[in-house]
Amino acid sequence: MSIDKTQAREALAIIESSRRRGFSLHHYQRIAPMLVIWGVAWLVADLSLQFGLATSRQIWPPVSLVGTLACVTVAVLRARRKRSDEDGAGRGTAARTFAVYGLVVAFMAGLFAVTAPLGDRQVHTIFGLAIGLGYALCGAWLGWRLILVGAAIMALSFIGFAAVRDGYAAYMAVVGGGGLLLGGLWLRKA
Amino acid sequence: MEGPDEVIHQSTRLRLVATLRGAPDGEPIEFPRLKAILGVTDGNLSTHLTTLENAGYVELDKAFVGKKPRTQVRLTATGRRAFERHVTYLRTILDA
Numbered sequence: 001m002s003i004d005k006t007q008a009r010e011a012l013a014i015i016e017s018s019r020r021r022g023f024s025l026h027h028y029q030r031i032a033p034m035l036v037i038w039g040v041a042w043l044v045a046d047l048s049l050q051f052g053l054a055t056s057r058q059i060w061p062p063v064s065l066v067g068t069l070a071c072v073t074v075a076v077l078r079a080r081r082k083r084s085d086e087d088g089a090g091r092g093t094a095a096r097t098f099a100v101y102g103l104v105v106a107f108m109a110g111l112f113a114v115t116a117p118l119g120d121r122q123v124h125t126i127f128g129l130a131i132g133l134g135y136a137l138c139g140a141w142l143g144w145r146l147i148l149v150g151a152a153i154m155a156l157s158f159i160g161f162a163a164v165r166d167g168y169a170a171y172m173a174v175v176g177g178g179g180l181l182l183g184g185l186w187l188r189k190a
Numbered sequence: 191m192e193g194p195d196e197v198i199h200q201s202t203r204l205r206l207v208a209t210l211r212g213a214p215d216g217e218p219i220e221f222p223r224l225k226a227i228l229g230v231t232d233g234n235l236s237t238h239l240t241t242l243e244n245a246g247y248v249e250l251d252k253a254f255v256g257k258k259p260r261t262q263v264r265l266t267a268t269g270r271r272a273f274e275r276h277v278t279y280l281r282t283i284l285d286a
Contacts, residue, residue, distance in 0.1 A: 003194050008283040014201065015208040015277060022212025025227060026219070 024143030028187040035184030041067040043177030050169040068101045128157025149183035195276040197245045210265040218262035
């Protein structure tokens, strides 16, 4: 079997695109359930606000806690399933997932402490922008679909802040929660 | 200079091994995912996996999750080395 330069170049191009695609799809599968979980959490929290069932301070802490626990559970189950032959598989994943969410919470708490006092609309929009930016930045390494999801959430959050007056919580429930939910399903289908 | 790896160089197997190599930490990929990524039929994928398995390049882990069968495919250390050797060989041709 002999391979000339053209065939070698084509083979290397196939290898590169397959590796990149395999890498992206692998991470899409990992991240998709997290997007769905946070999409549902966001929908529940903002619809509760819209219909006056709770205030931000009442609804967001428990919803965030449940969302974080759900994400840790998904990550641990996945780690165990992938490495069922390794003792303690999942403990490292749980610790990493908690650490990431801990850092996000610390960052947001610090940000709001520095910029206080902020109204509900501003807090909401900053959340939308920050979460969108986070996903878009991840997408720079993991795949263009995440960039698109993140950029869409950022843009729609800002548009809502600038243009939507009444029903802002409902708008953010649809844009933020619905956006993450649909984004997660879109990644899962990739 | 070593020659090409004839098991890996076939186009579908080349994509298959490159895709498995793209999974971080050598994590396995499930059979239906591989099938979707490569755009091949069950039978076609099975044939290529058998060839790679016989060469010791991949491991197939078959199990039941509940009542559903699940097959996971992982690149072995031998497969990883063979793939890297093949890539080096292809680059050597371009550099010659």
